Amino acid sequence: MKKLILTTAALALTAGFAAADTVRMGTEGAYAPWNFVNDAGEIDGFERELGDELCKRADLTCEWVKNDWDSIIPNLVSGNYDTIIAGMSITAERDEVIDFTQAYTPPDPSAYVAMSADVDVEGGVIAAQATTIQAAFIAEKGWTLVEFATPDETVAAVKNGEADAVLADKSFLDTVAGTDGLVMLERMEQIGGGVGMGVRESDQELKAKFDAAIQSMKDDGTLNALIAKWEVASQW
Secondary structure, three states, X not given: OOOOOOOOOOOOOOOOOOOOOOEEXXXXXXXXXXXXXXOOOOEEOHHHHHHHHXXXXXXXXXXXXXXXXXXXXXXXXXXXXXXXXXXXXXXXXXXXXXXXXXXXXXXXXXXXXXXXXXXXXXXXXXEEEOXXXXXXXXXXXXXXXXXXXXXXXXXXXXXXXXOOEEEEEHHHHOOOOOOOOOEEEEEEEOOOOOEOOEEOOXXXXXXXXXXXXXXHHHXXXXXXXXXXXXXXXXXX
């Protein structure tokens, strides 16, 4: 699902996973329903519930770490946490710097939200979160792109007239469409290659543990049930 890579330059793999250590789960906490901070100040959402279940199945002790999106890959590589579980689409560019588990959701459609249903997205100004697959898509098309650090800022840009529409994961835009005059356009884009957990290239043991846990949830139907509960993507 969402989000492209930052720079790949000079990021060294210095920190490794030790089986006896607590696994730190890095997430953005700002992309409902995938991940967000609830009223109690705790990480919540589809990926919180999924991550806790994966840790249980992998017999791992896990704790959650909130990190801004624009530094989420560098801070994984530098050892601030051990995984990324943050609605991150698996892309070839990201895979040059980190490794991914198998996908835990199929690709989520990207959608547009605007203040009017007749917006010309190809000729207008489109907002997207920086370093996302949506921002890359707009840039590759040669359309006019404005980037923001957070998903909420992209929506605000449409409301205040700074952008004509925002392009983001449909599951995120479902949470704002219909509010404050925002409407979802009929046009959708199919970009990205499914969402997986990011790990350091050196942490193949950890990757294998989570791969097995994800597969077990696919096999017994609990992953599809969780996807349906949070309405984040199509089911397997």
